[in-house]
Amino acid sequence: MKRSATPFAITVAVLAFFYLPIVVLVVNSFNASRFGGEWSGFTLQWYRKLLESPDIWHALGNTLTIAVFATIGSTVLGTTAAFALDRYRSRLQDAHYLLVYAPLVIPEILLGISLLLFFVALKVELSYVTIVLAHVTFCVSYVAMVVLGRLQDFDWSLVEAAQDLGASPWVTARDVVLPLLAPGIAAGALLAFTLSVDDFVITFFTAGPGTTTLPLRIYSMIKHGSPPLINALSTLLLALTTTTVWLSQRLLKEAR
Amino acid sequence: MPLTSAIGPQHHRSFEQGERVPAVSDFIQFENVSRQYGAVRAVDNVSLGIAKGEFFSLLGPSGCGKTTLLRMLAGFERPDSGRVLLDGVDITELPPERRKVNTIFQNYALFPHLSVRQNIGFGPTVAKRPRREVDEEVDKMLALIQMKDHADKRVDQISGGQKQRVAIARALINKPAVLLLDEPLAALDLKLRQRMLIELDMVHDQVGITFVFVTHDQGEAMSLADRVAVMNHGRIEQLGRPVEIYEAPQTSFVAAFIGDSNFFEGVVAEVTDVEHVLLRIDGFDDLRAFNDKGLHEGDRVFLSVRPEKIRISRDQPLGGPDHNTTRAVVDDVIYLGTHTRFWLRAGEYRIAVEQQHNRFVLDEQPIRWKDEVWLQWHVDDGFMLERYAESDEALMAIPPQRVGESNGALEDGGRG
Amino acid sequence: MAETRGLLERRHEPWITLPSFLWLVVLFTIPAAIVFAIAFKPSDPFGGIGAGWTLHTLRSLGDPNYPAILWRTVWLSVATTALCLVLATPTAYFMARVAQRWRPLLVLAIIVPFWTSFLVRIFAWKVVLHPEGPLKHALAALHLVPQDGSLLYHSGAVLLVLVYTELPFAILPLFAAAEKFDFRLLEAARDLGAGPFRSFWTVFLPGIRRGLITATLVTLIPALGSYVVPDLVGGPTSEMLGNKIAQRTFSDRNLPHASALSALLALAVLVPSVLAIAMSRRGEGGRGAKP
Structure with a gap:
């Protein structure tokens, strides 16, 4: 059967669409011209300037700290949620599933404003703590879905086999369930980490005055700052993302 | 044990x-x-x-x-x-x-x-x-x-x-x-x-x-x-x-799940001796069977006979009190290498018979579709079931009468 | 489902359910309820929430400004979703049919932008569409846009960048569905006399129906709530509901008003979600495609 060339052409166009702006951005980060309209020579000065901006490094530090706490919290809660959803069928789990699923299909801005109003209503001062609470809340759902997907492929007869061979519930959990699910849990944690690092909207609503994270910093740079610096920063972030994606793909492959 | x-x-x-x-x-x-x-x-x-x-x-x-x-x-x-x-x-x-x-x-x-x-x-x-x-x-x-x-x-x-x-x-x-x-x-x-x-x-x-x-x-x-x-x-x-x-399957389920069988429904016409009964089954001359259940005259029975216990022949076999003999018409012949399976019609019943090829088949004059033949089995090879359910017949590999009339067992992929 | 003894028995259910359940009730359900409640509160002059209850805030949504913004939000989101589906479906089809060894590479090519910083991807378009940027120069040289025209700060730019940010989210569920599709069905359709387009339309699309529903939801809902894209590449004539919510929250500090707008957005999101659930339920009835 002769295959139509249209899907191929569209796929190529889509990939070009995806990468064109990214290439322009990366190229411009090495462009000596301030506005990037034309090429005025190769330079690393924007990267040097970036290294010399302490506020960016400060923001990055905050972002990573928030992400570490958010990842730990959401991985624990998301994993237990996935186990509960996978193992039990009850009214409680129907409600539980709705609770876990809803944050995934609600626009970020609604999550952001509702948390802001919640903290205002409780008279909680906005700070890094409120950001972490907000991040855990939306990351739980993602972790739960990733781990749940893994659990659906999980062969529960292995648990029975372990018990059959004399392993106590605790030994079964430690020696059989956790090692087999570790790649799935790690993939969920990695997703939570990147979501937390990248989040702008929810952070924007739950951050107090003076609080800053990398996305908040980038946003204000886009609004008021110097484009070449953002080019350089974006290129670094892209390199980081690509490495992370590559790593996570390897993790998932190992899980199979 | x-x-x-x-x-x-x-x-x-x-x-x-x-x-x-x-x-x-x-x-x-x-x-x-x-x-x-x-x-x-x-x-x-x-x-x-x-x-x-x-x-x-x-x-x-x-x-x-x-x-x-x-x-x-x-x-x-x-x-x-x-x-x-x-x-x-x-x-x-x-x-x-x-x-x-x-x-x-x-x-x-x-x-x-x-x-x-x-x-x-x-x-x-x-x-x-x-x-x-x-x-x-x-x-x-x-x-x-x-x-x-x-x-x-x-x-x-x-x-x-x-x-x-x-x-x-x-x-x-x-x-x-x-x-x-x-x-x-x-x-x-x-x-x-x-x-x-x-x-x-x-x-x-x-x-x-x-x-x-x-x-x-x-x-x-x-x-x-x-x-x-x-x-x-x-x-x-x-x-x-x-x-x-x-x-000696006791129920139609066991008889049909393990191997195939023919089921006949009738009543006890007469208790002939301590061990045997005479049965009245529609479409057949009086059939006899081994009475291990202590049945009485008038009891309703379901008789089960395995296909390989029935012998098939063109010529009328020697009878005798130990054998049930009946006539039937060939409906279908399926050659399966080690044996041949026949489907025959006798009265309302469709009967399966299996014949082992312990001789060289090509030399024999084969039994064909529409031939009228004789069937015979030893009275002790018929078993009275204790329970019968029509649905159990679907467990056997009976071929469909027409396209589309296939039975459940075949669609399940048959059984080992 | 068989119940395993020892590990995760029935009696363990509350212990493993409650941590995430309570967390989400406190930090998701209660805040969502608060949004609806505060919409009925008056504002106070210090940017807080006043005492008592009022319908004043809701009434102010009748302001002629809002229907225009709501309408723009809806059409931009629907157009974004439609464009995403039109581009993503053939791409997913191609990815599912391409030789096995190319597939991981293609998936990676889709995932990298999916994982790339959201702000960076928007900023990249700001660079491309910049008045002094390469695209503007090229188009102006071809006399396709006037020399002093702008590629930025209007609804067209917002639509373009929305499609760009949402497209990977549309491709991935469609690809997952297409990968499970039995392509021999297309051969059967061709064998029975359907042309390539007709078999794509009557066999392939119904076959990936669940993927289409998911893709629609994951593009439409974020588009309806988008705030950053219109904020960065749009102008005053391309504001969306999200911009208004942020504006009322941060610039005007009128939280009841922001709540009322959020409640409106929540309802706008609820409609397609309920529709999608109803549609996928109907799909489970096992009805085949109509020829």
């Missing part, structure tokens, strides 16, 4: 002979166990005794309760009511890790994150046996299953047959009192299945422990087991040695 074991006492009037409560001496005892899933009675008041060292098989279609019964013995399921005893001790409430019972799982359930060696050593390791002792035991097992060269491979790097051997070694290293096998051959292809069947038999002879084997494949059950319990709808339909089950 006890040959007659039991079904619960209250089921069928006609079962009252030969049934018994499991004897105290039985190694494994199920006492009136039941298990319900929602509206389905997976196991319905089953009592059963299994002797020490026996190779026992639970046979039945999927959903008949055989696996649930096995899982109760392993400890993965709790019965809603009733008790499970092992060597006289009530183990109903004992968790699986504390039972001297090990299982070969349907897909083997080998740990994918551990090597062959670590899989086999799992039991002794969690039992906190000294490291050196575990290694020695594992080496012995590896030698036994001839897999020393594969000890450090991951389980996804070995073949299906090797996986089964590892699963057996992983169970046997714990020196269980009973080995449970949950359809262990289902995942293998036909050739390998036949080889592993022989291996299982050898393992049983070597270790001499009790085997409880669950299968839906009558061939596996027949060839391996000392005794078979045929299950249907959570109950035991019949219990006995393979030959008893096949030669």
Whole structure:
């Protein structure tokens, strides 16, 4: 059967669409011209300037700290949620599933404003703590879905086999369930980490005055700052993302 | 070894002979166990005794309760009511890790994150046996299953047959009192299945422990087991040695599930002597049958005759009081190499007959479609059923009368 | 489902359920309820929430400004979703049919932008569409846009960048569905006389129906709530509901008003979600495609 060339052409166009702006951005980060309209020579000065901006490094530090706490919290809660959803069928789990699923299909801005109003209503001062609470809340759902997907492929007869061979519930959990699910849990944690690092909207609503994270910093740079610096920063972030994606793909492959 | 074991006492009037409560001496005892899933009675008041060292098989279609019964013995399921005893001790409430019972799982359930060696050593390791002792035991097992060269491979790097051997070694290293096998051959292809069947038999002879084997494949059950319990709808339909089950099926389910059979419905016309009755069945001259059920004149009966017990011939065979002889017209002839299957019509009945080719077929004048022929069987080869259900006929491999009229058994892919 | 003994028995259910359950009730359900409650509160002059209850805030949504913004939000989101589906479906089809060894690479090519910082991807378009940027120069040289025209700060730019940010989210569920599709069905359709387009339309699309529903939801809902894209590449004439919510929250500090707008957005999101659930329920009835 002769295959139509249209899907191929569209796929190529889509990939070009995806990468064109990214290439322009990366190229411009090495462009000596301030506005990037034309090429005025190769330079690393924007990267040097970036290294010399302490506020960016400060923001990055905050972002990573928030992400570490958010990842730990959401991985624990998301994993237990996935186990509960996978193992039990009850009214409680129907409600539980709705609770876990809803944050995934609600626009970020609604999550952001509702948390802001919640903290205002409780008279909680906005700070890094409120950001972490907000991040855990939306990351739980993602972790739960990733781990749940893994659990659906999980062969529960292995648990029975372990018990059959004399392993106590605790030994079964430690020696059989956790090692087999570790790649799935790690993939969920990695997703939570990147979501937390990248989040702008929810952070924007739950951050107090003076609080800053990398996305908040980038946003204000886009609004008021110097484009070449953002080019350089974006290129670094892209390199980081690509490495992370590559790593996570390897993790998932190992899980199979 | 006890040959007659039991079904619960209250089921069928006609079962009252030969049934018994499991004897105290039985190694494994199920006492009136039941298990319900929602509206389905997976196991319905089953009592059963299994002797020490026996190779026992639970046979039945999927959903008949055989696996649930096995899982109760392993400890993965709790019965809603009733008790499970092992060597006289009530183990109903004992968790699986504390039972001297090990299982070969349907897909083997080998740990994918551990090597062959670590899989086999799992039991002794969690039992906190000294490291050196575990290694020695594992080496012995590896030698036994001839897999020393594969000890450090991951389980996804070995073949299906090797996986089964590892699963057996992983169970046997714990020196269980009973080995449970949950359809262990289902995942293998036909050739390998036949080889592993022989291996299982050898393992049983070597270790001499009790085997409880669950299968839906009558061939596996027949060839391996000392005794078979045929299950249907959570109950035991019949219990006995393979030959008893096949030669003397008590119900239409057993007759149809294990091999094929012809069923005739009629009434007892006359009790001719102590052992035989004369039957009146529409469309036939008086047929005689062996009366092991103590039937009386006027009783309604269902007669079952296996296809290979009926002889087919062009010429009228010699009669005699020991034989039933009748005329029939050939509907269909299917040549199957080792034998030929005939479908014949006699009165309202469609009769299946199987003829072994123990002579050179090409020299004979073959029986063809529409030929009028003679059928004959020995009166002792007809069996009166204790229970008959028309739906059981769907279990057999009867070809459709017309395209589209196929029966359920064929669409399920038939049975082993 | 068989219940395993020892590990995660029935009696363990509350212990493993409650941590995530309570967390989400406190930090998701209660805040969502608060949004609806505060919409009925008056504002106070210090940017907080006043005492008592009022319908004043809700009434102010009748302001002629809002229907225009709501309408723009809806059409931009629907257009974004439609464009995403039109581009993503053939791409997913191609990815599912391409030789096995190319597939991981293609998936990676889709995932990298999916994982790339959201702000960076928007900023990249700001660079491309910049008045002094390469695209503007090229188009102006071809006389396709006037020399002093702008590629930025209007609804067209917002639509373009929305499609760019949402497209990977549309491709991935469609690819997952297409990968499970039995392509022999297409051969059967061709064998029975359907042309390539007709078999794509009557066999392939119904076959990936669940993927289409998911893709629609994951593009439409974020588009309806988008705030950053119109904020960075749009102008005053391309404001969306999200911009207004942020504006009321941060610039005007009128939280009741922001709540009322959020409640409106929540309702706008609820409609397609309920529709999608109803549609996938109907799909489970096992009805085949109509020829």
